[in-house]
Structures are given as C-alpha cells and as structure tokens.
Amino acid sequence: MSTQYQILPLSENYLPQMMDIEREVFDHPWSASLMKDSILSAHTETWGLLDPNDRLIAFVVVSAIFDEAEILNFSVAKIYQHQGFGQKLLAYLMNHLAYKKIEKLFLEVGVSNIPAISIYKKYGFEQISVRKNYYQVGDKQEDALVLQATLQPKESSHYFR
Numbered sequence: 001m002s003t004q005y006q007i008l009p010l011s012e013n014y015l016p017q018m019m020d021i022e023r024e025v026f027d028h029p030w031s032a033s034l035m036k037d038s039i040l041s042a043h044t045e046t047w048g049l050l051d052p053n054d055r056l057i058a059f060v061v062v063s064a065i066f067d068e069a070e071i072l073n074f075s076v077a078k079i080y081q082h083q084g085f086g087q088k089l090l091a092y093l094m095n096h097l098a099y100k101k102i103e104k105l106f107l108e109v110g111v112s113n114i115p116a117i118s119i120y121k122k123y124g125f126e127q128i129s130v131r132k133n134y135y136q137v138g139d140k141q142e143d144a145l146v147l148q149a150t151l152q153p154k155e156s157s158h159y160f161r
C-alpha cells in the first residue's frame, strides 16, 4: 500500500468522485442528491482518503448525534480494495469520533458482504441484532446485521498526510 495519502473532510467539490465510487461498488447506489445532502447536513461528517493528486480512493459518511454515531456509507474504489485503505480510514474515523466523546458506533451490513463484515469484526464491532430482508439484492432480499463498536481514543486526532 502506498504511504502517500491523506484523510480529509470532504466538501461538495468531491461529489463527482464520490458518486463514481458509489456507482462502481454498490448495486443500489445512493443518488447524487442524497449524497450531496449528506455532505451538507449538520448531523453528518464525510471523510475521504485521497492520493497526493487529490484523487479520491475511499470515503465514509457518518451521522453523529450526542454520544452515538452511525456509519451510513463506507466505500473504497474497486481498484484500491483489499490494499489496506479501508482500514486506514475506518481507524481514523473511530479515533476521531472517540475524541469527540462519541461512545458507540453503529452500522448495518448485508449478511453476504464478507469483506465488510471482516473489516468491522477486525475493528471490534459486535453483532447486536439482525434486520430481516433489509436489502434488495437482485430479485432477492437479504438480511442486515446490525453491528456496534465501543469507541476509545488511541492517539491524537487531526488531519494527517
């Protein structure tokens, strides 16, 4: 994995790059308007992992209210998957949220999404419930696992390169 990357909060300027990744990795991608609303909402944070040429490799959208947060979207561009970028961004996000005194982080993930379940388990998420028939996959429905992690700050949280 290249060590040349930076993690930054994303503005609306990155919407086209986010949508390119979103459409590439999900069968049912968010619309551009939903993505834009998420970037602009006061209750969400959008973080990106970028290469030195400002090219977006991965992004995460998280909603945070009081001491709880939820990952709403987490995507790594296909050609960069399984090269350690997802875990760099997830570790950064968890540490950043912990420093903001957020104690619990939740998310939903499809039962067949083994790469995603693996990364979340690796970072301490535990299953707390199942939502039946939550996702549409082709002409079938799939259950979602609801996962939760308890957050603790590990190192100083700031933008880094």
Ligand SMILES: CC(C)(COP(=O)(O)OP(=O)(O)OC[C@H]1O[C@@H](n2cnc3c(N)ncnc32)[C@H](O)[C@@H]1OP(=O)(O)O)[C@@H](O)C(=O)NCCC(=O)NCCS
Residues within 6 Å of the ligand: 025, 026, 074, 075, 076, 077, 080, 081, 082, 083, 084, 085, 086, 087, 088, 107, 108, 109, 110, 113, 114, 115, 116, 118, 119, 120, 122
């Ligand atoms: C899930 C996702 C975000 C992981 O990001 P990534 O950059 O590919 O993951 P990393 O390279 O950082 O790998 C971290 C861990 O994830 C797991 N993982 C990643 N890719 C995997 C794969 N193809 N198969 C199994 N486990 C995998 C492993 O536990 C890995 O740790 P390891 O390298 O020690 O085995 C990425 O694959 C992705 O964008 N998938 C499509 C969108 C998606 O499903 N998002 C999550 C929705 S809930």
